[in-house]
Amino acid sequence: MSYALREKISTGNNGLDLILDHLRLGDNVVWKVDELSSYRHFVGQFVERSRQQGRKIVYMRFGSGELLIEPCTDVEIVELNPRLGFEPFATEVHRVLTSRGRGVIYVFDCLSDLISAWATDYMVGNFFQITCPYLLSLDTVAYFAVRSQSHSLDTMQRIRKTTQVFLNLYNHQGSHYVHPLKVWQRHSPTMFLPHRDQGGEFVPLARSYEATSLMSRVLEGTRDVTRQLDHWQLLFLKAEELLSNGGPEEEQKRMVVHLCRHLMGKDERVLQLAHQYFSLADLLAFKRRMIGTGFIGGKTTGMLLASNILTQSDPDYWQHALEPHDSYFIGSNLYYWYLIHNDCWSLFMEHKEHEDHNSPAAQQLRARIMHGKFPTAIRQEFETMLEYYGQYPIIVRSSSLLEDGFGNAFAGKYDSFFLANQEISPEERLEHFEDIVRRIYSSTIGGDALVYRRKRGLIEQDEQMGLLVQRVIGSYQGHYYFPDAAGVGISYNTFVWDSAMDPQAGMLRLVAGLGTRAVDRAEGDYARLVALDHPGKKPYHEGEDTRRYAQKDVDVLDLNANDLRTVPFQSLTQKQMEHALEKIALRERRTISRKGKLSQPHINWIPTFDPMLADTDFAERMQKAMQTLEKVYQYPVDIEFTVNFRADGSYCLNIVQCRPLQTRRLGQRIDIPRDIPDSHIFLRQQGNFVGGSICCDIKRIIIVYPQAYHELSLAQKHELSKIVGEINAVTSRTEEPTLLLGPGRWGTTTPSLGVPVSFSEISNMAILAEVGWERGGFIPELSFGTHFFQDLVESEIFYVAIFPERKEVTFREQWIDTLPNELDQFTSLASDFEHAIKVCTAPTSLCLLADVLSQQLMCFSAEPVGDNA
Structure with missing residues (x-):
């Protein structure tokens, strides 16, 4: 059926009906007005006629001025709050339209009132572009208004292009004038002339001098070029x-x-x-330095704040040490533009109804995001930015609205990507950069981000995605590019492995090369942990453990491969790291025998960072930095940083991220009882735990047996991970606090090193234990400061690493063997995996106590669990 043949709807004004040949079901009518009182006049006529015809009327109220429709029984008023953000506002409007159904009459407050909430009328155009087509699909009729001279030409053109009816409404010399500029699929010889209201009849201005008089007055208000700007x-x-x-x-x-x-x-x-x-x-x-409009996001704000806080606190101390930034910021409004103009919004709304990252809508949405296009003007700004950086590597990082704020870190939930910038042509570089932006946008609907938002009660909050583009801090070293050192700093150290350490002093997690190995759990590798009040003390025994728990691989940007690479630390020659090697590593002379030749000495370098910590003021400076930031934030902080050594031996520091640390404070001192019989102790050890002091009554135990897990096939190891996730999904931390024990590293991507669960598959556990078994290669890593650690403390999961083979550790795993396996209550695969994983209810009161100051941990039962049982 032709649109013109749809059911006709009256405007409530007979003269206007004649001009427009009535309205049609599906029409969106936009009134461009000088005064809202004029709009209110025509709204009143429209609503009154619709009431007489028994139509359902909904008034979408979000403006700050007078009501357009007074409250009455047959008009529903829906109160909306645009200051919650574009996404919550647009989502709520979508929900209202969906729930009210077809054929409804809508009246919206003036769209121009949204500008004060969203700062840019560009977003007003975005809102109209997604709302108008949806109203059309529901066979509604909707009235909107925009104020003259309040919007940019671009926004007005977008609104006019999208709507079905667009009318200029003037109030001149005491009369209303209506000038139709667009009436979709209807036409008459005088339809698009200005019309004057004469006692309810509209008369076209057929004489040229009348039109000239009116339009000259209208033109006077449009000559200021700034009125055409956003x-x-x-x-x-x-x-x-x-x-x-x-x-x-x-x-x-x-x-x-x-x-x-x-x-x-x-x-x-x-x-x-x-x-x-x-x-x-x-x-x-x-x-x-901004591309687009909108928020620069939490990560960007934190980085900029940290720099200003330090330099303003003590300019002389920090001016020379801090390397200035030259970052670019991509505004969050581009994220919504991208979704809307690449036909993603309807899928986005469908996805938000269920927030399931595996739903068909989510999968289609991710695919569409990955194949979308950017506006020409934005692409030109991307090109200008890339020309500025030239061939220096850059990193593109998420910087969403909620990220890195008080209470929500989003650590590792959104993607970041390096761009080595070694493409042959600028065109290739631009394509690569745009693909990275798409991938970060796609990560907003990834599983980890959605689970995190749901658990933190953030699903309904506005979460716009801005981007932070940073020059990678470092230097060219052969065909590699990387900083001399990088790491994570935490101003409040709940992992004090020595009773002499002060948690208030803070700690560092240091690595050579790119900081990716500091913020992520590096498979089979270790970062150097530094307690800033005792920088020389290590959380392991000197000697053979120095080599075992040192960093072995380094993340670098390989300029030949134009990508991120992991290389052995020993492959980086002294020439490549001439200014840094002797500051971050110790020489180790070892004698190597080769077949048929005499033994000869060989020098290895072990990146312990001992010289740097002993011979420079680095530890002192980092402690001062974090104490200064914590004092200003009035909250513990978590920073990421890079370090580069100058030729004169001094170093420069770059704070690339700063956020409030989501961690529990020391809390009440826990007294570890001395009178517990040895036979009642399930676990006892000194240190190797994270999460502050704790007293927890355990109701359930889940254990993955190291040897049985080791013997599983790769596919079976992944299947076992899913079983853990199924148990986690039905576990209540408050009703049944659960201790989860497993070999090596939970959450690893390498099944030979531990159980490859996602964090969402262990998020309901009360206590997470990583059990060492050296014969199988399962070695826990105290990942204090990593994204994994951040997830644990935000979820208030207590972490402990257990090394049963150490003589000072008591761990009676055999006691669990005496308990019945309840695995079949949680999975249909119980018969295939009951030898590898056990779920059991603690038959007696099982309590875990840990005191962070004394670094004592004990888990014991009211009844015997040991050899004397």
Whole structure:
């Protein structure tokens, strides 16, 4: 059926009906007005006629002005809050439209009121572009208004292109004038002329002098070129003018507050810091390095704050040591533009109804995201940025609205990617960069991110994705590029492995090369853990353990391969690391015998970082940095950093990330009883745990047996991981606190090193234990400071590494063998895996106590569990 032949709907004004040949089911009617009172006049006529015809009427209320429709029994008023963000607002509108069904009459408040909430009217255009087609599909009729001179030409063109009916409404010399600019699939000789309201009848201005008089008056308000700019552009133009003219300090401060709310996000505690440490000049400098509009996100804000906090706290101390940033910021609004203009929004809404990353909608959405296109203007800005960096490697990092805020770290939940920038042509470099942006956008609907948001109660919150583009801090060393050292710093150390250590002193996790091996659990490798009040002490015995628990591989950017690579530390020659090797590593002379030749000495280098910690002020400086940041944040902090040595032996430091640390404080001192009979002790050891002091009554035990797991096939190991996930899904931490024991590293990607679960498959455990079994190659790693660690502390999961083969450790695994296996209650595969995994209920009270200050841990039962049972 032709659109013009659809059911006709009256506007409530007979004269207007004649002009437009009535409205049609499916019409979106946009009124461009000088005064909202004029819009209210025509809304009233439309609503009254619709009421007389018994139609369902819904008023979408979000403006700050007077009500367009007074409350009455046959008009439903839906209150909406645009300040919650674009996504929650658009999602709620979609839900209302879906639930109210077909053939409904809608009246929306003035769309221009959304600008104050979203800063840019570009997003107003986005909202209309996704809402109008959906209303059309539901056979509704909807009224909208926009204020003249409040929107950019681009936004007005987008709205006009999308809607079915677009009307200019003027109030001139006491009369209403309606000038139709678009009436879809309807036409008459005078339809698109201005019409004057004469007592309910609309008369076209058929005489040229009448049209000239009206339109000349209208044109007077459109001559200012700034009125054609987006609200975002006007806001920053005003800020530039205020700064360049030396405006009053109080006015500049008010502008800082205003800009921070539109740039930094909604976390009030972060915004307070931004108001204090960012000047108007700072914010305008950030804007000049920004692509697109919207929020720069939590990760970017944290990095910028850290730099300003330190340099303002002690300029002389930090000016020379800190390397300045030259990052670019991709605004979060581009994320929504990308979804909308690549026909992803309907799938996005379908996906949000269930938030299931494995649903067909989610899979289609990810595929569509990976094949979308960027606007020409944005691509040109991408090109300019890439030309600026040239062939220096860069890293593209997620910087979402909720990321790195107080209470939510999102550590490792979204993807980041290196770009070595060694492509043959600029065109290839741009394609590679755009593909990386797509992959990060796609990660917003990945399983880990969705599970995290659900567990943290963030599903309904606005989560826009901004991006942080940073030059990779480092240097060219042969055909590799990497920093001399990198790591993670934590201002509050709950893993103090010596009673003399002070948790308040903080700790570091140090690696040579790129920091990826510090923030992720490196398979079969170790970072150097540093307690900043005792930097020389190691969490293991000197001697053979020094080599065993040292870093063996280094992550670098291989410029020949144009990609991230892992290489043996020993392959990096002294020439490649001439300024750094003797500062981060110790020489180890070993005698090597070769067949048919005499024994000869060979020098190995072990990256212990001992010289750097002993001979420079690095440990002291890092401690001061974190204590300064913690004092300002009034909260423990977690930082990521890089270190590069200069030719003169000094070093430069770069803080690439700073966020509030999501960790439990020391808490109440736990007294470990001395009178527990040895036969009642299931586990006892000194240290090797993370999570502060704890007292936990254990109701359930799950154990994966090391030798049985070792003998499983690769496919069976992955199947066993799924079984753990199934048990986790029905486990309540409050009702049945569960101890999960397994060989080696939980969450590894290498099944030969441990059980390859995702974090979402162990997220409901109360206590996570990694059990060492050296014969099978299962060695736990105390991954303090990694993304894995962040997940544990945010979820309040206590972690312990158990080394049964050490004589000072008591671990009576055989006691579990005496308990019945309840695996068949959780999986249909019980008969195939009951030899490898056991689920059992503790028959007596089983309690785990740990005291972080004394580093004592004991798990014991009210009844005997040992040899004397």
